[in-house]
Amino acid sequence: xxxxxxxxxxxxxxxxxxxxxxxxxxxxxxxxxxxxxxxxxxxxxxxxxxxxxxxxxxxxxxxxxxxxxxxxxxxxxxxxxxxxxxxxxxxxxxxxxxxxxxxxxxxxxxxxxxxxxxxxxxxxxxxxxxxxxxxxxxxxxxxxxxxxxxxxxxxxxxxxxxxxxxxxxxxxxxxxxxxxxxxxxxxxxxxxxxxxxxxxxxxxxxxxxxxxxxxxxxxxxxxxxxxxxxxxxxxxxxxxxxxxxxxxxxxxxxxxxxxxxxxxxxxxxxxxxxxxxxxxxxxxxxxxxxxxxxxxxxxxxxxxxxxxxxxxxxxxxxxxxxxxxxxx
Ligand code: MTE
Numbered sequence: 001x002x003x004x005x006x007x008x009x010x011x012x013x014x015x016x017x018x019x020x021x022x023x024x025x026x027x028x029x030x031x032x033x034x035x036x037x038x039x040x041x042x043x044x045x046x047x048x049x050x051x052x053x054x055x056x057x058x059x060x061x062x063x064x065x066x067x068x069x070x071x072x073x074x075x076x077x078x079x080x081x082x083x084x085x086x087x088x089x090x091x092x093x094x095x096x097x098x099x100x101x102x103x104x105x106x107x108x109x110x111x112x113x114x115x116x117x118x119x120x121x122x123x124x125x126x127x128x129x130x131x132x133x134x135x136x137x138x139x140x141x142x143x144x145x146x147x148x149x150x151x152x153x154x155x156x157x158x159x160x161x162x163x164x165x166x167x168x169x170x171x172x173x174x175x176x177x178x179x180x181x182x183x184x185x186x187x188x189x190x191x192x193x194x195x196x197x198x199x200x201x202x203x204x205x206x207x208x209x210x211x212x213x214x215x216x217x218x219x220x221x222x223x224x225x226x227x228x229x230x231x232x233x234x235x236x237x238x239x240x241x242x243x244x245x246x247x248x249x250x251x252x253x254x255x256x257x258x259x260x261x262x263x264x265x266x267x268x269x270x271x272x273x274x275x276x277x278x279x280x281x282x283x284x285x286x287x288x289x290x291x292x293x294x295x296x297x298x299x300x301x302x303x304x305x306x307x308x309x310x311x312x313x314x315x316x317x318x319x320x321x322x323x324x325x326x327x328x
Pocket of ligand 1: 083086087088089090091143144145146151180181199227228229240241242243244245246247
């Protein structure tokens, strides 16, 4: 995919991106999305791509260019092959190549997400209903992993706030917890005790309501591949990558701050907030710089890590007065 100032996003045909056979059945909501996009001048290219790919095997997911402040990094995109070949998804193993190798059989249809806890009325939503809740948008975010690498990825989805509003949380809801799939039959990594399954993450309510916090269904113009968290995941660009939970099955509204999987595993290393911060080192390594995936090679220069991963102007106010060394 390329970005042209005057033409918006132009996706390469998926056959150019990868020669793999696409086996998904085209579903009605793809057509709905294409029609919605066609109704907007911004979506002209997305709609053209979607309509051009009426083949039954399409995984295309058209999206309008987002107008959310900070949603469009002009940095060079990480090649798609790198973003879906070098992954952390411990349910499929701890090696970076494990998810791409072992997650391909992940069953994402049918998929239901339950909305629970401090809400007016708990309920579950089918993926097909959920994905239509708000107009699909494309956003180019940096993802900075706590391990010291980063990527630039064109995500497809919309602000998590849309779902939170639809869930109708009660006044007691102060935190939002994300529970992800833990199915031993599909996920060989669950045999290892490396984390307490299911993988759980959480945000403070005001963080979750921030427009940059994104519920993601696709990347690079297509539905998410399994190894990147199909069929839906978070992208919280100002926090370390582990906050961006993959393959979400439940969203729970809570009065108290819950413990996250990584906090339980190593509380002195991974805090609840986990905001990207070059001035607060991990106990075992510096967080001052990062390696950009896809720019490998012995002499590739490391980049300086930015406060809040470069999103300080947008999210800094959420943490006014908070001691970021204490609340890491
Ligand atoms: N979600 C689940 N369910 N399981 C995981 O192991 N790893 C996290 C996060 N979400 C993880 C997860 C970590 S450590 C990172 S850096 C990102 O996913 C990686 O996302 P990516 O593979 O799409 O780059």
